[in-house]
Amino acid sequence: MESVLSRYKNLITLVVILFAQVLGLAIQVKRSSESESNRLIRIWAVSAVTPFEKGINWVQNGSWNLWHNYFYLRGVRAENRALRAEIEQLRLEQARLGDDAAQARRLQALLAFKEQYIQKTVAAQVIGTSGSEQSRSVFIDKGKHDRIEPNMAVITADGIVGKVLTVFPSTSQVLLLNDQSSGAGGILEKSRLQGIVKGTSSGQVELEYVMSDEQVQVGDKILTSGGDGIFPKGLPIGTVIRVSPGHELFLNIRIQPAANLAKLEEVLVVTEVVSREPSVAEGSSARAVDVLAQRLPSVPDKPAQDATTKATTPDSTKPATPGSPPPAAGTKPAVKPNSTKPDAEGAVPRIAETSAPALDSTTSATKPATPKAATVKSATPNSGLSPLEAKPAAPTKLKPAAPAVPKTTPLSQEAPQQ
């Protein structure tokens, strides 16, 4: 017996080790949650590897900053000029979009539509990967100490990246969108068809469960539907790059992710999302100066009524463009240039500043009158509102929003100038 054992010692050891591993694997697969010992092994492994990655990342960033801030200043002036020109263009664009946003907000309010807003995000550096083709996950340098929790959405400015899978004390593991075990609710921007966005074994991303009789075009954008409870609604997922008949009754829709999942450097972890119902009232507080202006005896009745009629038509509330004709002399325009400035809420991006103050304070502070709504009110002399009632928000609320929304002049500050 002894001779047999010693003769097959190597083989017996191999079988025992393999059996132990297969058994452990089977137990892990059967259990939905990780056991404490498994978690410990992962914590040790991640704690051993990530400090080096963090260190290299720190050195890399430091040397890049040194280069960028001190040595690479050539051409900054020209770049500055180009950026200023771009800002001017964007302001015009912002004015146009602000008008559209105000209209959308009123429609949402009519439908009692609840929308999720990203209130707080934490910026994180991507410091490593799993190193495996079958596990598409990355490590970020923020963890439990930074209030990161499992199942938080991870995004970039381009689109969604994935979700937080495991949280360690100072790092977290993020499961990427293109991993075959990940999933997100998706909706086609144009057709509003919904499906599930999943990764494949080869690292591609697909939209599943769209019926084969639906029309899906290459180039269609896909946004998050919000149905998964992880990603807030309306974030870009990607673009359709191929549509083909799939198995059963569904289409096979291949997606090019909006975020570059192969080259991630910095990401945002969405740590707080708020649901709120937009209301017309919040964007329609009439300006005291407009109400007063309408009640002035010097304003003739008829032109004012004309202005009222015009104000209710969409065109009259469009922002003033350089080529637009000036208002008729002696007639107070129903829509003043300032009142057509983009609504602050429309100007605030859905994604708040990184680790910025709460969006609530931002939106409430920078939420003067919605242009159209304000116009309607101000053009109704018998609205019954006293100037006091129609007074906009107190100036003290304006403080936190100032850096977030450039060029959005609070109404309470405008009033004295007029």
Place this chain on the structure above:
Amino acid sequence: MPITYTSGEQVEVYRFSIPVTVGVPFAAVWLQSFLSLHFPFFKMFDLPLLVTIFFSMARRNPISGLLTGGAIGLFQDALTHLPLGVYGIAKTLVGYGASSLGAKLDVENAGARFLVTIIFYVGHEIVYFTVARGLVGLSLAWSWPHELLSGVANAVVGVFLYFALDRLKQRT
């Protein structure tokens, strides 16, 4: 002849210091994680596997080889989100196989190392594929051209890596 059959007495058995035994596999796993971030194509390489093959062939002891492979594999598993043991099982078998082969054959020259690495790489992938599909339930697609190409790429890197690691060997 690149691969020669030798008796147990003819082959040299090497050992490694503790810092090398711990540090080299650790560095391999770390580099695999770090370089894959900056160079996505690097995921086709498997540095921990190359290190497993090297240590196993140099020690020429099957038990030592399978334990080395098992430990490196589990370490690699811990960095993924998959259950622990998928890489562990595959590298345990590779460690056992490489050390058994090292005990019988002289695989010290570049040609032999190149061939052995390709064979063990493909063997590793087959075991990984089987375990991941059969036990974990992953839907993986097997592609011979991809695996063979990756095998050749790993073998090329392996040949250079083995020569670098040869300097760390200590004669028993």
